[in-house]
Amino acid sequence: MVNLTHGLSIGIERSGCEFFLTLKAIGTLTHKDYEVITPMIDSALGEVKHPIVNVLIDGTELDGWELRAAWDDLKLGLKHNKEFKKIAIYGNKDWQSTIAKLGSWFVSGEIQYFENATAALEWLKSNDEEADA
Structure with a gap:
């Protein structure tokens, strides 16, 4: 029997009109994840x-x-x-770097x-x- 781990956590912090969004994905993301x-x-x-x-996207356990x-x-x-102002993808797989480059075609902010x-x-x-200095 294979035990497949899957999960998604999201954090949203707000200060005025600025947001800090954190996402951690484990396993393979599904349509149901996006429905949530x-x-x-x-x-x-x-x-x-x-x-x-x-x-900040933690993709270290993303398949x-x-x-x-x-x-x-x-x-x-x-x-x-x-x-989106900035998106940082933290990962450990070669394909994630490519995804970051492709994402920059669709998002006006930096990736x-x-x-x-x-x-x-x-x-x-x-x-x-x-900017604060």
Whole structure:
């Protein structure tokens, strides 16, 4: 018997019109996962006129997407593309770097791939601290 681990956690922090979204995916993402997270993201961002969103995606345990879930991911990105300021993808698989590059075609914000979580967080915070100085 094979024990397949699957899960998705999401965190949404808000300060004014700025959001910090964290996602951790384990296993293969499904359409049902997007049926849960999409309304959460839509609801949080819908309360603000011009939201600014930074995202940290932990893909270290992500195996990929079902085809319909990949479509859901693309639709979510297109729907909120102008709201994303920075997306940091923290992972450990070669294909994740390629996904980050492809994602930049559909999102107006910056997307970077990292193999180190600390570097990903530092990059997400870099412009905020420079703007405060």
